[in-house]
Amino acid sequence: xxxxxxxxxxxxxxxxxxxxxxxxxxxxxxxxxxxxxxxxxxxxxxxxxxxxxxxxxxxxxxxxxxxxxxxxxxxxxxxxxxxxxxxxxxxxxxxxxxxxxxxxxxxxxxxxxxxxxxxxxxxxxxxxxxxxxxxxxxxxxxxxxxxxxxxxxxxxxxxxxxxxxxxxxxxxxxxxxxxxxxxxxxxxxxxx
Amino acid sequence: xxxxxxxxxxxxxxxxxxxxxxxxxxxxxxxxxxxxxxxxxxxxxxxxxxxxxxxxxxxxxxxxxxxxxxxxxxxxxxxxxxxxxxxxxxxxxxxxxxxxxxxxxxxxxxxxxxxxxxxxxxxxxxxxxxxxxxxxxxxxxxxxxxxxxxxxxxxxxxxxxxxxxxxxxxxxxxxxxxxxxxxxxxxxxxxx
Amino acid sequence: xxxxxxxxxxxxxxxxxxxxxxxxxxxxxxxxxxxxxxxxxxxxxxxxxxxxxxxxxxxxxxxxxxxxxxxxxxxxxxxxxxxxxxxxxxxxxxxxxxxxxxxxxxxxxxxxxxxxxxxxxxxxxxxxxxxxxxxxxxxxxxxxxxxxxxxxxxxxxxxxxxxxxxxxxxxxxxxxxxxxxxxxxxxxxxxx
Amino acid sequence: xxxxxxxxxxxxxxxxxxxxxxxxxxxxxxxxxxxxxxxxxxxxxxxxxxxxxxxxxxxxxxxxxxxxxxxxxxxxxxxxxxxxxxxxxxxxxxxxxxxxxxxxxxxxxxxxxxxxxxxxxxxxxxxxxxxxxxxxxxxxxxxxxxxxxxxxxxxxxxxxxxxxxxxxxxxxxxxxxxxxxxxxxxxxxxxx
DNA sequence: AATGAATGAGGGTTCATTCAT
DNA sequence: GATGAATGAACCCTCATTCAT
Numbered sequence: 029x030x031x032x033x034x035x036x037x038x039x040x041x042x043x044x045x046x047x048x049x050x051x052x053x054x055x056x057x058x059x060x061x062x063x064x065x066x067x068x069x070x071x072x073x074x075x076x077x078x079x080x081x082x083x084x085x086x087x088x089x090x091x092x093x094x095x096x097x098x099x100x101x102x103x104x105x106x107x108x109x110x111x112x113x114x115x116x117x118x119x120x121x122x123x124x125x126x127x128x129x130x131x132x133x134x135x136x137x138x139x140x141x142x143x144x145x146x147x148x149x150x151x152x153x154x155x156x157x158x159x160x161x162x163x164x165x166x167x168x169x170x171x172x173x174x175x176x177x178x179x180x181x182x183x184x185x186x187x188x189x190x191x192x193x194x195x196x197x198x199x200x201x202x203x204x205x206x207x208x209x210x211x212x213x214x215x216x217x218x219x220x
Numbered sequence: 221x222x223x224x225x226x227x228x229x230x231x232x233x234x235x236x237x238x239x240x241x242x243x244x245x246x247x248x249x250x251x252x253x254x255x256x257x258x259x260x261x262x263x264x265x266x267x268x269x270x271x272x273x274x275x276x277x278x279x280x281x282x283x284x285x286x287x288x289x290x291x292x293x294x295x296x297x298x299x300x301x302x303x304x305x306x307x308x309x310x311x312x313x314x315x316x317x318x319x320x321x322x323x324x325x326x327x328x329x330x331x332x333x334x335x336x337x338x339x340x341x342x343x344x345x346x347x348x349x350x351x352x353x354x355x356x357x358x359x360x361x362x363x364x365x366x367x368x369x370x371x372x373x374x375x376x377x378x379x380x381x382x383x384x385x386x387x388x389x390x391x392x393x394x395x396x397x398x399x400x401x402x403x404x405x406x407x408x409x410x411x412x
Numbered sequence: 413x414x415x416x417x418x419x420x421x422x423x424x425x426x427x428x429x430x431x432x433x434x435x436x437x438x439x440x441x442x443x444x445x446x447x448x449x450x451x452x453x454x455x456x457x458x459x460x461x462x463x464x465x466x467x468x469x470x471x472x473x474x475x476x477x478x479x480x481x482x483x484x485x486x487x488x489x490x491x492x493x494x495x496x497x498x499x500x501x502x503x504x505x506x507x508x509x510x511x512x513x514x515x516x517x518x519x520x521x522x523x524x525x526x527x528x529x530x531x532x533x534x535x536x537x538x539x540x541x542x543x544x545x546x547x548x549x550x551x552x553x554x555x556x557x558x559x560x561x562x563x564x565x566x567x568x569x570x571x572x573x574x575x576x577x578x579x580x581x582x583x584x585x586x587x588x589x590x591x592x593x594x595x596x597x598x599x600x601x602x603x604x
Numbered sequence: 605x606x607x608x609x610x611x612x613x614x615x616x617x618x619x620x621x622x623x624x625x626x627x628x629x630x631x632x633x634x635x636x637x638x639x640x641x642x643x644x645x646x647x648x649x650x651x652x653x654x655x656x657x658x659x660x661x662x663x664x665x666x667x668x669x670x671x672x673x674x675x676x677x678x679x680x681x682x683x684x685x686x687x688x689x690x691x692x693x694x695x696x697x698x699x700x701x702x703x704x705x706x707x708x709x710x711x712x713x714x715x716x717x718x719x720x721x722x723x724x725x726x727x728x729x730x731x732x733x734x735x736x737x738x739x740x741x742x743x744x745x746x747x748x749x750x751x752x753x754x755x756x757x758x759x760x761x762x763x764x765x766x767x768x769x770x771x772x773x774x775x776x777x778x779x780x781x782x783x784x785x786x787x788x789x790x791x792x793x794x795x796x
Numbered sequence: 797a798a799t800g801a802a803t804g805a806g807g808g809t810t811c812a813t814t815c816a817t
Numbered sequence: 818g819a820t821g822a823a824t825g826a827a828c829c830c831t832c833a834t835t836c837a838t
Binding site: 413449452453 | 797798799800
């Protein structure tokens with residue numbers, strides 16, 4: 029069986045099991061079983077549980093960034109662009125909730141994987157910063173935009189958690205986040 | 221040694237070790253050693269690793285909420301109140317970063333502890349919502365304020381992570397968050 | 413509190429807990445709790461779990477032998493005497509089933525306690541041998557009677573187990589054992 | 605090493621250690637060491653200590669029943685058949701005394717294993733009942749024969765214990781039990 | 797006389813990881 | 818290329834037992 033296919037098969041299984049049971053709760057046994065292969069194969073391809081987990085993070089990060097990148101559309105007006113990006117972001121997180129919570133949130137606070145997650149998040153911050161810059165009514169430094177992007181993403185994650193818990197509807201969340209982005213907490217509502 | 225003191229001693233050690241290694245990475249052996257007591261004592265006082273972890277969460281939650289509650293000051297003007305709350309929040313998260321990341325962030329995504337963390341977070345959301353309401357220039361429903369508070373806290377957590385990484389200075393972050401809260405991403409800067 | 417009463421209180425509790433959970437399943441904690449005293453008291457009075465268990469065996473053995481001894485009645489005819497003895501035996505075992513099974517049957521096959529149990533059983537064998545001798549139609553040596561008594565008691569224990577399981581009614585068992593004792597397995601029934 | 609052989613090797617070791625120390629006294633460590641394998645192997649093959657113990661019971665039960673079944677010989681006269689069965693029984697119990705005492709006697713009084721032991725014993729009772737029926741001088745119901753068989757086995761076990769203790773010689777015991785079976789305690793000796 | 801507080805030692809169980817084939 | 822068989826190490830938890838008061 030060709031290497032590339034095997035790799036995907038194994039990653040699919042690993043992500044599934046990691047997402048379901050968390051890093052420690054997932055045993056190499058379970059992953060091998062889920063992938064319908066033998067344990068030594070996992071080690072042959074990935075060397076260790078840590079590296080396998082890292083590979084999972086990398087693949088999901090890529091999917092996430094692809095989704096975000098795909099959301100950019102030069103024809104949209106700034107505000108629409110922001111809204112669309114937020115929508116894509118929230119939908120992605122919601123659709124991949126379990127994987128997201130394990131591979132991003134948990135991993136981000138685990139010494140061994142924090143760097144990996146952060147370096148990936150860096151890129152989404154970059155993207156968000158671009159959108160913010162284009163939406164902005166005045167010039168700011170790159171660093172400022174990046175900081176703001178971080179805030180936006182943090183807020184997005186918090187809202188995404190709410191969506192995942194069913195506490196909030198996605199479109200409502202999009203509206204809220206867009207509104208807040210535009211006017212802040214204290215500002216008036218558009219329709220008022 | 222009296223019971224009350226032992227309990228604190230044990231919680232101190234547990235929080236330290238949990239924060240350093242995460243829930244699974246922390247062994248009861250290590251916690252007992254850190255507390256300079258024997259393992260059975262941990263079990264005598266807390267019954268199980270799960271319950272010990274839960275006790276840690278509870279204690280830190282309380283500390284956090286106390287800090288937040290202490291930040292409320294009726295003499296402050298709304299905007300100052302918001303700014304002060306943000307400052308207290310960021311400082312707390314920064315000062316307790318490791319405990320925070322393990323006892324809140326990791327625990328929140330672990331079935332056994334999610335409920336506990338969420339019920340505690342509920343209370344900080346409540347507090348933040350109050351502050352937001354008093355800062356607001358127009359009336360909104362309670363639910364709306366709570367949602368906004370969640371967003372604010374999510375944003376705060378993201379920024380706190382940056383502070384913890386040394387990427388941002390606390391006061392700068394306070395200014396940014398306050399500004400964004402007030403005017404949103406797109407608004408003009410106060411001084412412009 | 414006077415020593416004698418304490419001792420009984422502790423033995424009562426110990427027998428109860430041992431009978432309910434077996435030797436290993438019974439913890440000194442549980443016994444102390446059942447006796448409403450502190451663990452060090454148990455150790456003060458009995459020194460160790462083994463010795464406490466031995467004391468339980470001794471007390472129950474005494475009760476058992478007392479019951480058996482009380483069953484002897486010179487006014488009864490030999491066959492009636494035998495039947496009465498069997499009845500008393502079976503009833504005792506039945507009434508004290510849990511304690512019996514733990515303190516005799518289990519203990520008998522445990523290195524540390526086998527000797528104690530056997531030396532107590534010795535005495536019941538002696539008693540049974542006396543009854544058998546008086547029932548016998550011909551002279552035999554003491555050793556022979558003792559051997560036969562052992563057989564009788566073994567048979568009795570097997571039947572007692574059946575009674576305990578509710579598989580057999582006590583009086584039916586008495587009749588059976590008496591009949592068998594009198595005539596053997598192959599012999600005709602009295603009424604035939 | 606092939607699976608089948610390992611299984612036997614492990615059961616051999618387990619039976620040895622269980623017999624020597626009892627169920628609780630036997631540690632999985634000790635069993636693994638005795639079998640010259642590692643502990644995880646035991647768990648891979650048997651899943652838990654309980655299941656390993658059950659497997660021991662099953663194997664020894666089978667051996668025991670095989671021995672008993674092999675003792676049946678249609679060419680023997682009823683009384684000889686009974687005598688032969690008793691001899692085989694006593695020899696088996698004697699030859700396997702430690703295993704017998706732990707795997708049958710102790711297990712029989714332990715909630716988790718009682719059912720297993722009893723279901724196996726059921727079968728020996730069945731066998732003994734058959735022999736008794738063919739030796740009997742008059743017709744009885746199946747239930748009666750089974751009850752008598754239980755008594756016979758109980759008596760046999762008691763005698764086997766004596767043999768094991770060296771208090772009695774096997775052939776003497778065979779003669780006694782056969783005689784008692786034939787004539788009861790009170791009857792005359794054959795040679796008188 | 798009595799106990800709350802404390803522990804050393806060990807048990808069952810699981811897991812990531814590696815040979816030998 | 819692929820795996821069945823095997824293990825060292827560690828973890829959570831419990832228990833009999835003992836001080837210090």
